[in-house]
Amino acid sequence: MTAVPRRRMVPAYLATGGRSRPGTEGFERLTVLFADRADRAEPPTELEPEHRRLWELLRPGALTVVEAAAHLRLPVSATVFLAADLVEAGCLHARAPIPRAQQTDRSIVERLLVGLRALR
Amino acid sequence: MDSVPSGSPDDRPHDRPNDRPDGRPSRVGYLPDRDQTLMKLLVAGPFGVGKTTLIRTLSEIATLHTEEAMTETGRPVDDLAGLPEKSTTTVAVDFGRLTLPGNTVLYMFGTPGQRRFFPLWQDIARGALGALVLADTRRLADSFEIMDMIEEQGLPYAVAVNRFPGSPDHPPEVLRAHLDLHAATPLLLCDARERGSSLDALIALAEHVLDTLPAAATDPRERP
Numbered sequence: 001m002t003a004v005p006r007r008r009m010v011p012a013y014l015a016t017g018g019r020s021r022p023g024t025e026g027f028e029r030l031t032v033l034f035a036d037r038a039d040r041a042e043p044p045t046e047l048e049p050e051h052r053r054l055w056e057l058l059r060p061g062a063l064t065v066v067e068a069a070a071h072l073r074l075p076v077s078a079t080v081f082l083a084a085d086l087v088e089a090g091c092l093h094a095r096a097p098i099p100r101a102q103q104t105d106r107s108i109v110e111r112l113l114v115g116l117r118a119l120r
Numbered sequence: 121m122d123s124v125p126s127g128s129p130d131d132r133p134h135d136r137p138n139d140r141p142d143g144r145p146s147r148v149g150y151l152p153d154r155d156q157t158l159m160k161l162l163v164a165g166p167f168g169v170g171k172t173t174l175i176r177t178l179s180e181i182a183t184l185h186t187e188e189a190m191t192e193t194g195r196p197v198d199d200l201a202g203l204p205e206k207s208t209t210t211v212a213v214d215f216g217r218l219t220l221p222g223n224t225v226l227y228m229f230g231t232p233g234q235r236r237f238f239p240l241w242q243d244i245a246r247g248a249l250g251a252l253v254l255a256d257t258r259r260l261a262d263s264f265e266i267m268d269m270i271e272e273q274g275l276p277y278a279v280a281v282n283r284f285p286g287s288p289d290h291p292p293e294v295l296r297a298h299l300d301l302h303a304a305t306p307l308l309l310c311d312a313r314e315r316g317s318s319l320d321a322l323i324a325l326a327e328h329v330l331d332t333l334p335a336a337a338t339d340p341r342e343r344p
Binding site (some may be wrong): 028029030032034057060061062063064066067069070071073075076095097098099103105106108109110111112113114115116117118119120 | 148149150151153154155156157158159160184185186187188189215217218220221222224226227229244246247249316319320322323326327329330333334335
Protein backbone atom coordinates (compact mmCIF):
# COMPACT_ATOMS: atom_id res chain seq x y z
CA MET A 1 0.00 0.00 0.00
CA THR A 2 2.72 2.40 0.94
CA ALA A 3 4.50 1.65 -2.35
CA VAL A 4 1.72 3.27 -4.37
CA PRO A 5 2.39 6.96 -4.93
CA ARG A 6 -0.51 8.99 -3.68
CA ARG A 7 -1.95 11.69 -5.84
CA ARG A 8 -1.61 14.91 -3.91
CA MET A 9 -4.90 16.30 -2.66
CA VAL A 10 -3.95 19.88 -3.42
CA PRO A 11 -1.88 20.47 -6.55
CA ALA A 12 1.31 22.34 -5.86
CA TYR A 13 0.21 25.42 -7.74
CA LEU A 14 -2.92 25.61 -5.61
CA ALA A 15 -0.97 25.35 -2.40
CA THR A 16 -0.32 29.05 -2.77
CA GLY A 17 -4.04 29.73 -3.11
CA GLY A 18 -3.38 30.84 -6.68
CA ARG A 19 -2.42 34.28 -5.52
CA SER A 20 0.66 36.33 -5.60
CA ARG A 21 1.37 37.94 -2.32
CA PRO A 22 3.48 40.73 -0.95
CA GLY A 23 6.06 39.92 1.70
CA THR A 24 7.90 37.29 -0.32
CA GLU A 25 10.51 39.63 -1.84
CA GLY A 26 13.19 38.89 0.73
CA PHE A 27 12.98 35.13 0.27
CA GLU A 28 15.39 33.18 -1.86
CA ARG A 29 16.50 29.58 -2.19
CA LEU A 30 18.98 29.84 0.67
CA THR A 31 16.78 31.77 3.12
CA VAL A 32 17.00 29.85 6.41
CA LEU A 33 13.68 28.82 7.93
CA PHE A 34 13.35 27.76 11.56
CA ALA A 35 10.91 27.59 14.43
CA ASP A 36 11.55 28.81 17.92
CA ARG A 37 12.00 26.06 20.47
CA ALA A 38 8.97 27.34 22.34
CA ASP A 39 6.90 27.19 19.16
CA ARG A 40 7.59 23.57 18.48
CA ALA A 41 4.86 21.84 20.50
CA GLU A 42 1.88 22.94 18.44
CA PRO A 43 1.46 25.69 15.88
CA PRO A 44 -0.24 28.69 17.47
CA THR A 45 -2.96 28.88 14.90
CA GLU A 46 -4.88 26.31 12.92
CA LEU A 47 -2.90 25.68 9.75
CA GLU A 48 -4.01 24.53 6.35
CA PRO A 49 -2.56 21.15 5.33
CA GLU A 50 0.23 22.49 3.10
CA HIS A 51 1.28 25.04 5.71
CA ARG A 52 1.19 22.38 8.35
CA ARG A 53 3.46 20.08 6.31
CA LEU A 54 6.07 22.83 6.11
CA TRP A 55 5.73 23.70 9.77
CA GLU A 56 6.09 20.06 10.80
CA LEU A 57 9.11 19.59 8.56
CA LEU A 58 10.82 22.50 10.31
CA ARG A 59 9.79 21.56 13.83
CA PRO A 60 12.98 19.54 14.52
CA GLY A 61 15.43 22.01 13.02
CA ALA A 62 16.40 24.64 10.49
CA LEU A 63 16.44 24.21 6.71
CA THR A 64 16.82 26.45 3.72
CA VAL A 65 13.82 27.20 1.51
CA VAL A 66 15.21 25.01 -1.28
CA GLU A 67 15.75 22.04 1.05
CA ALA A 68 12.24 22.40 2.45
CA ALA A 69 10.89 22.54 -1.11
CA ALA A 70 12.76 19.36 -2.06
CA HIS A 71 11.59 17.44 1.01
CA LEU A 72 7.99 18.55 0.54
CA ARG A 73 8.21 18.06 -3.24
CA LEU A 74 6.88 21.53 -3.85
CA PRO A 75 8.19 24.15 -6.26
CA VAL A 76 10.44 26.73 -4.64
CA SER A 77 7.93 29.47 -5.43
CA ALA A 78 5.12 27.65 -3.61
CA THR A 79 7.38 26.98 -0.64
CA VAL A 80 8.20 30.67 -0.43
CA PHE A 81 4.48 31.51 -0.31
CA LEU A 82 3.89 29.03 2.49
CA ALA A 83 6.94 30.21 4.42
CA ALA A 84 5.94 33.85 4.09
CA ASP A 85 2.48 33.01 5.42
CA LEU A 86 3.95 31.18 8.40
CA VAL A 87 6.42 33.96 9.15
CA GLU A 88 3.59 36.48 8.97
CA ALA A 89 1.54 34.34 11.36
CA GLY A 90 4.45 34.20 13.79
CA CYS A 91 4.85 30.42 13.46
CA LEU A 92 8.22 30.51 11.75
CA HIS A 93 11.32 32.65 11.47
CA ALA A 94 13.36 33.40 8.39
CA ARG A 95 16.83 34.82 8.04
CA ALA A 96 19.06 35.75 5.14
CA PRO A 97 21.81 33.31 4.00
CA ILE A 98 24.51 35.73 5.14
CA PRO A 99 24.04 36.77 8.79
CA ARG A 100 23.71 40.45 9.43
CA ALA A 101 27.17 40.82 10.96
CA GLN A 102 28.68 42.77 8.10
CA GLN A 103 30.72 40.65 5.76
CA THR A 104 32.21 41.83 2.52
CA ASP A 105 32.09 39.80 -0.68
CA ARG A 106 35.82 39.39 -0.39
CA SER A 107 35.77 38.09 3.16
CA ILE A 108 33.03 35.63 2.23
CA VAL A 109 34.99 34.20 -0.70
CA GLU A 110 38.11 34.08 1.49
CA ARG A 111 36.18 31.97 3.99
CA LEU A 112 35.04 29.71 1.18
CA LEU A 113 38.58 29.26 -0.05
CA VAL A 114 40.02 28.60 3.41
CA GLY A 115 37.22 26.15 4.13
CA LEU A 116 37.66 24.22 0.86
CA ARG A 117 41.43 24.02 1.34
CA ALA A 118 40.96 22.69 4.85
CA LEU A 119 38.93 19.79 3.47
CA ARG A 120 41.52 18.89 0.87
CA MET B 121 33.20 1.93 -20.19
CA ASP B 122 33.73 -1.54 -18.70
CA SER B 123 36.83 -0.42 -16.87
CA VAL B 124 35.03 2.34 -14.98
CA PRO B 125 35.38 1.55 -11.27
CA SER B 126 32.16 2.95 -9.88
CA GLY B 127 29.76 3.97 -12.56
CA SER B 128 30.12 6.42 -15.36
CA PRO B 129 31.01 10.00 -14.39
CA ASP B 130 27.94 11.43 -16.05
CA ASP B 131 24.78 12.53 -14.31
CA ARG B 132 22.23 10.03 -15.38
CA PRO B 133 19.28 9.63 -13.05
CA HIS B 134 20.14 7.97 -9.79
CA ASP B 135 18.44 7.16 -6.55
CA ARG B 136 16.73 10.34 -5.59
CA PRO B 137 16.07 10.47 -1.90
CA ASN B 138 13.25 12.98 -2.06
CA ASP B 139 11.33 10.72 -4.40
CA ARG B 140 10.35 8.15 -1.86
CA PRO B 141 7.44 6.17 -3.28
CA ASP B 142 5.33 6.56 -0.17
CA GLY B 143 5.43 10.31 -0.58
CA ARG B 144 6.98 10.94 2.82
CA PRO B 145 10.02 13.14 3.12
CA SER B 146 13.32 11.29 3.17
CA ARG B 147 15.64 11.58 6.15
CA VAL B 148 16.14 15.26 6.66
CA GLY B 149 19.59 16.72 7.24
CA TYR B 150 18.90 19.77 9.36
CA LEU B 151 21.33 22.64 9.60
CA PRO B 152 23.29 22.33 12.84
CA ASP B 153 23.26 26.06 13.52
CA ARG B 154 21.14 28.97 12.54
CA ASP B 155 23.89 31.54 12.31
CA GLN B 156 26.01 29.91 9.64
CA THR B 157 27.01 31.79 6.53
CA LEU B 158 25.41 30.11 3.53
CA MET B 159 27.15 30.37 0.16
CA LYS B 160 26.16 29.29 -3.27
CA LEU B 161 28.15 28.01 -6.22
CA LEU B 162 26.72 26.80 -9.49
CA VAL B 163 27.78 23.64 -11.25
CA ALA B 164 26.81 24.20 -14.84
CA GLY B 165 26.99 22.34 -18.09
CA PRO B 166 25.07 20.29 -20.63
CA PHE B 167 23.03 17.24 -19.71
CA GLY B 168 25.10 14.20 -18.84
CA VAL B 169 28.38 16.03 -18.34
CA GLY B 170 28.65 15.11 -14.66
CA LYS B 171 27.05 17.98 -12.71
CA THR B 172 25.08 15.75 -10.39
CA THR B 173 28.01 13.37 -10.01
CA LEU B 174 30.26 16.18 -8.81
CA ILE B 175 27.62 17.49 -6.42
CA ARG B 176 26.97 14.00 -5.09
CA THR B 177 30.70 13.43 -4.62
CA LEU B 178 31.01 16.50 -2.40
CA SER B 179 27.63 16.75 -0.72
CA GLU B 180 27.22 15.74 2.92
CA ILE B 181 23.49 15.23 2.44
CA ALA B 182 22.00 12.91 -0.15
CA THR B 183 21.57 15.14 -3.19
CA LEU B 184 18.13 16.66 -3.38
CA HIS B 185 16.26 18.20 -6.25
CA THR B 186 13.42 20.59 -6.80
CA GLU B 187 10.99 20.34 -9.66
CA GLU B 188 10.86 23.74 -11.29
CA ALA B 189 7.99 24.49 -13.63
CA MET B 190 9.34 26.49 -16.53
CA THR B 191 7.51 28.32 -19.24
CA GLU B 192 9.84 27.96 -22.16
CA THR B 193 10.85 31.27 -23.61
CA GLY B 194 10.57 32.11 -27.27
CA ARG B 195 8.04 29.41 -27.95
CA PRO B 196 4.89 30.64 -29.68
CA VAL B 197 1.78 29.73 -27.73
CA ASP B 198 0.01 28.76 -30.96
CA ASP B 199 2.35 25.80 -31.29
CA LEU B 200 0.54 24.23 -28.42
CA ALA B 201 -2.98 24.62 -29.78
CA GLY B 202 -4.73 21.28 -29.73
CA LEU B 203 -1.70 19.45 -28.41
CA PRO B 204 -1.88 17.43 -25.24
CA GLU B 205 1.42 18.84 -23.94
CA LYS B 206 1.41 21.43 -21.23
CA SER B 207 2.69 24.92 -21.90
CA THR B 208 5.34 24.49 -19.26
CA THR B 209 8.26 22.14 -18.88
CA THR B 210 9.36 20.72 -15.57
CA VAL B 211 13.07 20.78 -14.93
CA ALA B 212 14.71 18.98 -12.03
CA VAL B 213 17.37 21.09 -10.37
CA ASP B 214 19.79 19.04 -8.27
CA PHE B 215 21.65 20.46 -5.34
CA GLY B 216 23.86 19.41 -2.46
CA ARG B 217 25.37 20.85 0.68
CA LEU B 218 28.88 20.88 2.14
CA THR B 219 29.68 22.26 5.59
CA LEU B 220 33.07 23.93 5.70
CA PRO B 221 35.23 24.76 8.71
CA GLY B 222 34.47 28.25 9.97
CA ASN B 223 30.68 28.08 10.38
CA THR B 224 30.19 28.17 6.64
CA VAL B 225 27.94 26.04 4.47
CA LEU B 226 28.39 25.72 0.72
CA TYR B 227 25.40 24.89 -1.46
CA MET B 228 26.09 23.56 -4.93
CA PHE B 229 23.35 23.85 -7.55
CA GLY B 230 23.40 21.94 -10.80
CA THR B 231 22.07 24.31 -13.41
CA PRO B 232 20.63 23.48 -16.81
CA GLY B 233 22.73 24.56 -19.76
CA GLN B 234 20.09 25.49 -22.31
CA ARG B 235 19.17 29.07 -23.04
CA ARG B 236 15.49 28.27 -23.11
CA PHE B 237 15.74 27.89 -19.34
CA PHE B 238 17.40 31.27 -18.95
CA PRO B 239 14.82 32.78 -16.55
CA LEU B 240 15.13 29.76 -14.25
CA TRP B 241 18.89 29.90 -14.59
CA GLN B 242 18.95 33.57 -13.62
CA ASP B 243 16.79 32.85 -10.60
CA ILE B 244 19.09 30.08 -9.40
CA ALA B 245 22.18 32.18 -10.12
CA ARG B 246 21.00 35.04 -7.91
CA GLY B 247 23.49 35.44 -5.08
CA ALA B 248 25.91 32.81 -6.43
CA LEU B 249 29.60 33.55 -5.94
CA GLY B 250 30.66 31.82 -9.13
CA ALA B 251 30.12 28.88 -11.44
CA LEU B 252 32.05 25.76 -12.28
CA VAL B 253 31.39 24.87 -15.92
CA LEU B 254 31.82 21.19 -16.71
CA ALA B 255 32.81 20.17 -20.21
CA ASP B 256 33.38 16.90 -22.04
CA THR B 257 36.09 16.82 -24.71
CA ARG B 258 33.84 14.71 -26.94
CA ARG B 259 31.37 17.56 -27.18
CA LEU B 260 32.97 20.78 -26.03
CA ALA B 261 30.54 22.87 -28.02
CA ASP B 262 27.69 21.72 -25.78
CA SER B 263 29.13 23.89 -23.01
CA PHE B 264 29.21 27.10 -25.10
CA GLU B 265 25.63 28.07 -24.41
CA ILE B 266 25.98 28.03 -20.64
CA MET B 267 29.32 29.85 -20.83
CA ASP B 268 27.66 32.63 -22.83
CA MET B 269 24.88 32.89 -20.25
CA ILE B 270 27.33 33.02 -17.36
CA GLU B 271 29.39 35.72 -19.06
CA GLU B 272 26.24 37.76 -19.74
CA GLN B 273 25.44 37.55 -16.03
CA GLY B 274 28.95 38.72 -15.18
CA LEU B 275 29.47 35.67 -12.96
CA PRO B 276 33.09 34.53 -12.54
CA TYR B 277 33.64 30.94 -13.63
CA ALA B 278 36.18 28.20 -14.10
CA VAL B 279 36.01 25.37 -16.62
CA ALA B 280 36.62 21.80 -15.54
CA VAL B 281 36.93 19.12 -18.17
CA ASN B 282 35.33 16.02 -16.69
CA ARG B 283 37.41 13.09 -17.90
CA PHE B 284 35.32 10.32 -19.34
CA PRO B 285 36.85 7.00 -20.32
CA GLY B 286 37.59 7.17 -24.04
CA SER B 287 37.38 10.95 -24.21
CA PRO B 288 40.18 12.40 -26.28
CA ASP B 289 42.91 14.17 -24.35
CA HIS B 290 43.84 17.54 -25.76
CA PRO B 291 46.63 19.82 -24.60
CA PRO B 292 45.33 22.67 -22.42
CA GLU B 293 46.18 25.31 -25.03
CA VAL B 294 44.06 23.48 -27.60
CA LEU B 295 41.15 23.25 -25.15
CA ARG B 296 41.49 26.92 -24.24
CA ALA B 297 41.42 27.87 -27.90
CA HIS B 298 38.38 25.69 -28.59
CA LEU B 299 36.53 27.13 -25.60
CA ASP B 300 37.72 30.67 -26.41
CA LEU B 301 38.65 31.19 -22.77
CA HIS B 302 39.89 34.44 -21.33
CA ALA B 303 43.51 34.09 -20.23
CA ALA B 304 42.49 34.53 -16.58
CA THR B 305 39.77 31.88 -16.63
CA PRO B 306 41.00 28.70 -14.96
CA LEU B 307 40.88 25.50 -17.00
CA LEU B 308 41.46 22.18 -15.29
CA LEU B 309 40.88 18.50 -15.69
CA CYS B 310 38.84 16.70 -13.11
CA ASP B 311 37.13 13.44 -12.29
CA ALA B 312 33.74 14.28 -10.86
CA ARG B 313 33.66 10.93 -9.07
CA GLU B 314 36.71 11.78 -6.97
CA ARG B 315 36.39 13.99 -3.93
CA GLY B 316 39.90 15.46 -4.07
CA SER B 317 39.65 16.20 -7.76
CA SER B 318 36.24 17.81 -7.34
CA LEU B 319 37.47 19.87 -4.37
CA ASP B 320 40.44 21.04 -6.44
CA ALA B 321 38.06 22.26 -9.11
CA LEU B 322 36.09 24.31 -6.57
CA ILE B 323 39.31 25.64 -5.03
CA ALA B 324 40.47 26.82 -8.46
CA LEU B 325 37.09 28.50 -8.93
CA ALA B 326 37.19 30.17 -5.49
CA GLU B 327 40.73 31.46 -6.14
CA HIS B 328 39.56 32.92 -9.43
CA VAL B 329 36.48 34.51 -7.85
CA LEU B 330 38.72 36.13 -5.26
CA ASP B 331 40.96 37.49 -8.02
CA THR B 332 37.96 39.16 -9.65
CA LEU B 333 36.96 41.00 -6.47
CA PRO B 334 38.37 44.39 -5.59
CA ALA B 335 40.80 44.59 -2.70
CA ALA B 336 39.29 44.92 0.78
CA ALA B 337 39.47 48.72 0.98
CA THR B 338 37.34 49.18 -2.12
CA ASP B 339 34.69 46.56 -1.53
CA PRO B 340 31.61 47.68 -3.47
CA ARG B 341 29.31 47.00 -0.51
CA GLU B 342 31.01 49.75 1.45
CA ARG B 343 30.08 52.34 -1.13
CA PRO B 344 26.81 54.18 -0.73
